[in-house]
Structures are given as C-alpha cells and as structure tokens.
Amino acid sequence: MTTLAEVAVRAGVTPATVSNVLRKRGKVGAATRQRVLDAVEALGYRPHLTARALAEGSAPTLALMVTSIANPFYPEFALAAERAARKNGRFLIVCNTNEDPVISRAYLDQIAGTLSEGVLVMNSRIAFDDLHTTRARGTPVVLCMWERPEVSPGLPCIAVDFFAAGALAAQHLLDLGHxxxxxxxxxxxxxxxxxxxxxxxxxxxxxxxxxxxQEARFTRDAVQGGYEAACELLTEHHDLTAIFATNDLPALGAMHAAADRGMRIPDDLSVIGITDIQLARESRPGLSTVAVPTDAAAAMAVELLEALIESGGHCETPMRVAPPPVLVQRASTGRVRS
Known part of the structure; x- marks a missing residue:
C-alpha cells in the first residue's frame, strides 16, 4: 500500500504539504498542488481513514445505528442519509444491532468518536443511558424518526408525527364507510x-x-407477525371489513392472510399501513398507506448532527419536526360493501 511519504518523495514536497493538499487546507501553490495530485494518481494513494481518525481525533464518517437491516425501511432511510452525508463530504457507516443491547453498546464504545464523529440512532430501543454516556464522552447523538413530537426524549432528535399518521389511516377507512x-x-x-x-x-x-x-393484536413488526395477527382477527371476528396496521410489513402480512382465506382485497377486506416502503408500492394490489417523510427526515437528521459536531454538541433547536405524514391511497382500500 502506498504511503503518504512515498507520495511526498515523488512530488518533491514534504508529507505535510501532501496532507494539506488532500485536506484542502493551508496555502499551497497551484503548480505544487498539481504535482501532488499527479503523484497521488500515479501511485494510487488512498488515505487510511482509521489512522487519520485516531491521529486527528476526528473522522470523515457518521454512524447510523439500526435495529435490523432486514427491515426494508432501514435500507431506504440509510440510502437517504448516505446521500445527505455525501453532500457534506462524509461517509456513512451502517451499524446493525439486531436489537441486541450488547452489540449496541459495543458499536457505541468502539465507533463513536473514533471511526465516526457523530451517531444517528433510528429509534429508542437502544438504551438511553448508553446514548447519554456517548454524548458525555463528546460524541453527538441524534435520534431519528422520534414518534412523539409533543414529548422530548432528552436527546437531540428528528420527530415525525406518527399520531397524525394513525389518525389519517383511521379517517381514510371511516370515509370509505368502515x-x-x-x-x-x-x-x-x-x-x-x-x-x-x-x-x-x-x-x-x-x-x-x-x-x-379484543379487536387489536400486538405483534412483531414483520410480514409474518402481521400474517399471524390477521389470521387470529379474521377467525375470531368475521364481521371485520378493514384492518389497520401500524406499519407496512404487518399490513402486507394481513393481505397475505386474507388471500389465503380466499378473501378479495379490497372487496372483502380493506387494508392500510403506515410508512410507504418500496414493497407497499410494488405489492399487488398496491398497499394503501400513510407515507412518512423518510428522505426529508434523513436529511434533517444529518443536518442536525453536523450542526452538533460544528458547535461542540450544542444546538438551539435540539428537536426538529419533519413534514407531516401524507395519505397514499392505492388498491388495497375501497368502500365498504353494503
């Protein structure tokens, strides 16, 4: 692997000059800068990000902690956050915790403040004590998609009005006569x-x-969880004309359960979810849902985290509220049959 010193020798400059050129800092003449860039290109030099982070006490990366990368919402959020991070010249590290507090704590201990200069956390399943400890060590933390804008979590956050999302879903079904x-x-x-x-x-x-x-079921946030819950509801309550699910994955599971019982969507049963993941758009019939502002929330989270990094952890508005959810009607909901 080519070293910075080798680049300096080829360009006929000091290692410090190479470092200044790569970091776009200091006063370096145009001719000297070009020699350095030519040497970098010729030798195929790539900075060692880990070494730089340890040496300088900062890193060009941000960490995003998610509970399960298998949940399709998290890759969609990660993609939006990665785009926002790149606009600021940073990389994004995605840390999958598998809902395991030991893994979560290990990520916070080993990555926060070393390989990443700040941490985005997708929800509060990670122990708040661990997050506060991370902040106390000097690494900014931002909660993403906080679900209760009326209550502060005690940490900087991007909030989404999920109460309003549930209300929109209910009103849609009521308007259809359910x-x-x-x-x-x-x-x-x-x-x-x-x-x-x-x-x-x-x-x-x-x-x-x-x-x-008794007409509600609490289950896993997964297609199978929704499938099993819907089977119970439809077996025990034959007169249901609609099912509301608090997320798209259980809603899709409910549609599968209805199909397996020979029910037609939406003629025999209307189904609506919340989030508007890609699978909701691609399912047949298309899933009606309440779309949350995933892209906007991701961009706001990165912006808030950058502000905290620049200010040393202080921000005038530690809670920022994302745009409101929006109803997206597709083919899985229809008027109740008389």
Missing amino acids: TRIGAIIGSQPDGVQAARYAGFCHTLKVAGVPHPE
Whole structure:
C-alpha cells in the first residue's frame, strides 16, 4: 500500500504539504498542488481513514445505528442519509444491532468518536443511558424518526408525527364507510409504535366508532407477525371489513392472510399501513398507506448532527419536526360493501 511519504518523495514536497493538499487546507501553490495530485494518481494513494481518525481525533464518517437491516425501511432511510452525508463530504457507516443491547453498546464504545464523529440512532430501543454516556464522552447523538413530537426524549432528535399518521389511516377507512376495523400493532402496547395506534383509536373515538380491545393484536413488526395477527382477527371476528396496521410489513402480512382465506382485497377486506416502503408500492394490489417523510427526515437528521459536531454538541433547536405524514391511497382500500 502506498504511503503518504512515498507520495511526498515523488512530488518533491514534504508529507505535510501532501496532507494539506488532500485536506484542502493551508496555502499551497497551484503548480505544487498539481504535482501532488499527479503523484497521488500515479501511485494510487488512498488515505487510511482509521489512522487519520485516531491521529486527528476526528473522522470523515457518521454512524447510523439500526435495529435490523432486514427491515426494508432501514435500507431506504440509510440510502437517504448516505446521500445527505455525501453532500457534506462524509461517509456513512451502517451499524446493525439486531436489537441486541450488547452489540449496541459495543458499536457505541468502539465507533463513536473514533471511526465516526457523530451517531444517528433510528429509534429508542437502544438504551438511553448508553446514548447519554456517548454524548458525555463528546460524541453527538441524534435520534431519528422520534414518534412523539409533543414529548422530548432528552436527546437531540428528528420527530415525525406518527399520531397524525394513525389518525389519517383511521379517517381514510371511516370515509370509505368502515366501522368494523381490526388493528395490528407492530410493537408492544408501550412500544415504539404506540403513538400510531393512539392516533387511530382517538379518531375512531371522536367519530363514535367503537374499537374493542379484543379487536387489536400486538405483534412483531414483520410480514409474518402481521400474517399471524390477521389470521387470529379474521377467525375470531368475521364481521371485520378493514384492518389497520401500524406499519407496512404487518399490513402486507394481513393481505397475505386474507388471500389465503380466499378473501378479495379490497372487496372483502380493506387494508392500510403506515410508512410507504418500496414493497407497499410494488405489492399487488398496491398497499394503501400513510407515507412518512423518510428522505426529508434523513436529511434533517444529518443536518442536525453536523450542526452538533460544528458547535461542540450544542444546538438551539435540539428537536426538529419533519413534514407531516401524507395519505397514499392505492388498491388495497375501497368502500365498504353494503
């Protein structure tokens, strides 16, 4: 591997001059700069990012911690965050924790502040104590897609009004004449998707439409979780005309369950989710959903993290709220049959 010293010898300059050219700092004449760049190209030199980070106490990278890279939403968010990071001349490291606190803590201990200058965290399943410890060590942390804009998590965050998303889904089904609606929640009652279900329930209550607790299922945020929950709901409550799911994956599972029972979507059962992942657009029938501002939230998260890095961890607006969710009606919802 070519070293910086070898580049300096070929260009006839000092290693410090090579470093200044590559970092675009210091006063270097045009002719000298070109000699250095020509030497870099000829020798195929590439900076050793790890060594630079350790030597300078900073890194040209940001870390994004996700709970499961198998969930298709996270790659979509990572792609948007990576685009935003590149605009700022940074790389993005994606850290998959598998919902394991030991793995999460290891990433924070080994990467935060060394290989990455700041950390984006997709949700609060990572222990808040660990995140506060990371901040106390001098590495900025930003929570992404925080689901309760009305309550501060005590950390800088980008919030999305998921209560409103649940309300939009409920109102859409009500507008189509549905009053017998089952619910599938992709978390535990006090979990990360609780605000979505709360918005759904509030809208039904205001409309005077009952929603007994036995017509809701709390399950895994996965296609299989939605499939199993929908099978239970449709077996126990034959008069349901619609199912609301707090995320697109369980909603897709509900559609599969209905199809396996010989039900037609949306003639026999309407299904709606939340998020608008690529699979929702590609499913047949297309899944009606409430789209959340994934690209905007990712860009805002990177912007906030950069501001925290530049300011030494302080920011005037530690919570920034992303644009509101938007209803996207596709073929999986229709008017209730009389």
